[in-house]
Amino acid sequence: MCDIIPKKLETSEEKLNFINSFDNFLFDCDGVIWHASTVLEGVREVLYTLKKMGKRIIYVTNNSSKSRATYLKKFQKLDLPATLDDIFSSAVAAAYYVKHFVNIKEDEKIYVVGGEGICRELEEQGVHWCGSDDDNKPISEEEFTEIQPDPKVRAVMFGFDVNINYRKFARAFTYLNSNPDCLFLATNTDMTYPTKHLEFPGTGSMIHTLIAGTKRTPTVLGKPTTNMMDCIIQKFNLDRSRTCMVGDRLITDIAFGKNSNLSTLLVLTGVTTVEAMNESKDIKPNYYISSLGDLHA
Missing domain, CATH: 3.40.50.1000 (HAD superfamily/HAD-like)
Structure with missing residues (x-):
């Protein structure tokens, strides 16, 4: 039984305090940043803002079919801030x-x-x-x-x-x-x-x-196992206490963060609904928000 009560980020102050609590953000892609080849509303602005604030952004996906070079072309085509080193697939x-x-x-x-x-x-x-x-x-x-x-x-x-x-x-x-x-x-x-x-x-x-x-x-070696996180932590030398995992799936993204002692943010633009989050007995995020794009408001 999970005893976490997820906090919804609503006010500008809550969102700013959340952002200031972390130096590193790990983002799932599908359902968080885009749907297929369409960037979700407001997400581009949030990502650029985080970059300007000096935050470390790492895109973490279980899709192993594409190389980082291929993924980078998609990020560039969609005008999203990314370098080859920012992409960490399974x-x-x-x-x-x-x-x-x-x-x-x-x-x-x-x-x-x-x-x-x-x-x-x-x-x-x-x-x-x-x-x-x-x-x-x-x-x-x-x-x-x-x-x-x-x-x-x-x-x-x-x-x-x-x-x-x-x-x-x-x-x-x-x-x-x-x-x-x-x-x-x-x-x-x-x-x-x-x-x-x-x-x-x-x-x-x-x-x-x-x-x-x-x-x-x-x-x-992919989400939600600690094997993938161990690789990320070692490669980028991250402080777990200053790192947040952001995703749309409880059983992969949020469990990935929880299994590795990271804070987590659930977005509701993908697989998981607020009802499913509330009904989950074992996996709950620390925070949730309607869309990653709302984080800038």
Whole structure:
């Protein structure tokens, strides 16, 4: 049972006091800053104001399909304040984790189920990879003998993959099942993937095939786990007591902040309604506001 009573930010004084309480703000993107390619009203002004006040802004997303360079192009197109270093996706967390927390050798590699986001970020960290788009081609039973254990595969990294197929499942299963020392890593376990009009299956839905087959549990590197936050805190040298997580989902964004001893702000422009927030027994934010864009008023 959570004993936090969320405080609604309403007056200008409350909003200013809130902003002055923190040096660093971690922002989810979808449902907080934008919907698809539309920036939410007032959000651009708030972000620029925070930057002018000297606040550290880090954009934290579980979407591993895009690289930071690709995300940066979107921020620039939408006229939002961002540099490459301000963007921290689950792909970045995964690559950073492998480089700094896994003792990976020069001749070892990561088998990737996922898109170019993971691959580019692994390359940025100097980590070798295989799989991904190279395994997009469907497989026939006659080709099954081509899939063999490979002791050089140090880990299977599973992320969101719109080209998921049996070839990828078979390779990942083989590497994990044949070598107990092969790490099982996941960028996130979000069960759904939001699109402009509907929700589709997410990474969590897809990865359960491997979990069931291998009877292994992956180390999750995205929200809401502390693994991702540990990477962020170490990389940016943040003071947790002066850092606030801002998001629209209780079970990912707000739990992410809570699990890592951060203050949290829930915005009501995404998944969570005020009714759902009030009904939640285990996860509640410290603060909430109708929209991030209202923070400047």
